[in-house]
Amino acid sequence: MGQRIVVKIGSSSLTSEEGGLNREHVRFFANELAALHAAGHQVLLVTSGAIAAGFRRLGYKTRPKQVHEKQAAAAVGQALLMEAYQEAFMASGITAAQILLTRPDFSHRSRAQNAQRTIEELLKQHAVPIINENDTVAVDEIKFGENDSLSALVANLVKADGLYILTDMDGVYTGDPRTTPHAVRIDRIEVLSDELFRFAGGAGSSVGTGGMRSKIDAAHIAMQGGVPLFVGRVSEAGDLQAAVAGSGKGTYFASSLHSLSAKKHWIGFLSDPQGRIIVDHGAEEALLNKGRSLLPAGIIASEGEFHPGEVVEVVNSQGRILGRGVTHYSAWQITAVAGLSSEEVQRRVEVARIEVIHRDEWVASSLIKEANTHE
Template identity: 40%
Template sequence: MSNTRQAIATAKRLVVKVGSTALTTAGDGLDVSRLDALVDAVAARVTGGSQLVLVSSGAIGAGLAPLALGTRPRDLATQQAAASVGQLALAHAYAESFGRYALTVGQVLLTSDDVVRRAHYRNAERTFSRLLALGAVPVVNENDTVATEEIRFGDNDRLAALVAHLIGADGLVLLSDVDALYDGDPRDGATRKVTEVTGESDIEGLTVGMSSSGLGTGGMVSKLAAARTAAAAGIPVLLAAATEASRALAAADVGTAFQAAGSRLSARRFWLGYAAGATGRLHLDDGAVAAVIGRRRSLLAAGVTGVDGDFQAGDVVDLVDPAQEVVARGVVAFDVAELPAMIGRSTHDLPAEHRREVVHADDLVPLRRSRSMR
């Protein structure tokens, strides 16, 4: 067994994410037998001594049948209506199922504001810590009932990665209708299963497919992005089929394992790199990219070639290379209106009030150089 799988199998604090397709059936709503099977696996891990947070999709899917909706609605208002019905049904089903093991469930509904805003982030962290200390199993979902297009996470895979870091998890398990990562569409018999991912070179050039159920919003693209986010932040990840939840949460000998980076990011640096919303972009030349990524230096005005967005000093911005790929994220020291007159100029050529870093190294998080995944 690899060290990554061993780490997940023995993790004392674990986040498990389950997708809509593992809990609901198109046209029939919530599938209680599937939910019970998942709870059996989770309860075995919890009663064995681990603390576990369950990030569960399925609220909208659970609300379709009661509202006589045959397919997942496309408009936000109907999605919110389905979620308001489905969240109640889903929470009740989890409470009943975990009750078979005398385990208490606590529901935690989040919007992206709860993670993007630092004060909310700390509040959420305290809530999770107290629930786990009291022996409860927090069940998390995006608050689809009130989330708008501007503040929603977009998928629960990303939410699970953020929660995993927020609670200081020792591992993240992503369960879906696909049993592993493949180098192509898994429905094509010629594709190869990827069992271990030890770095970016293992997944460069992969063409990953989407879930075909029509119930979920993530697909393999979002699962891969979430796994890379968590692994880059120092958290090992296992991607497996929900039907193999028992093995995934016991021996962890199924699916695809993603090796964690050598060190775990601090809460502030993780928030800056992966949770905070960026309000603009700074375009960098190749020399600035090398300094920021390769040598972990501050970004100076001389290395900036362009500016996009509407931001003020103290806001978070993306740093992009000449190929338009995001290579870092940081807190900008100037308003957007100040920068056009500064870009490309050496520090000693600037007015005295502008002779400082555009983004200081202490406020900058280099990100892996991303490859487009289709």
């Protein structure tokens, strides 16, 4: 039975250094994906390249820096990019479908579920969903920053069997092999260490916005979602099939042995916390070390305005973030019952359940290593 595979291709693989779409490269990658499709795999493509493809058409001599200029370039380039993909996939009898996403599409659970249902239907109809960030409307505050992270979020959303991030380097090294003669490629990574993040370095080419660091950040997201990851080079026919078979030119990342459920992954990585709940030492121990739910007795206070069903951060009395969870109480109810026993709470307020945050809707901060943790 075929696998569900997410492949991410960056700007530098699809365009020239000067900018503009290289249709020969697009056809090459489409053929590689079509081979997987013909082998019975479900294939999703996460692509960059809209801005790089479009900025020359608008007369910019170099890749634009201002947000509105990037958005204008993307508006032109996205059409060119999809036209090239449609043409290339059609040669193999495959229908390509465009999906544009921004971070709020993931942080709002209903929108994420809608995107998931759309993707599922496209795969059912044997189409190849082509996913890109909606650069024409995204701003710096809501952008993914690099489509590597987008590909990892998509892979988790659709419960992919593997994520393959294609780059111009044949894997992750202990340094930049272009400047460090003794750098050694790492064939397999089981755990993401701080040392590995130091190895990753900074940005790559002038056309794209990513580097090996963003690949490591994506690996963290994918691994916590239980999705194994490959980062490497696909430059010759058959390279992508070899990567899927386990013999690719690159580095393989193991999936986490303790991967999060889809709901917990959304809580931990995608949700937008609406407030804070401050807890005492006993509640901290119960949440982090005893697998317990958060009860009113362990709460000191709350901050912000939130309602039942929304995600909140939980912090200790020193302000250290302990994790996130779905609250079953509104902010005013928290204020009314903070520090009270369960019996007293039931006498004072009407709530659906006594737990403020149930352990099944709680994710500890040790699992929520956002990309900036290693800055």
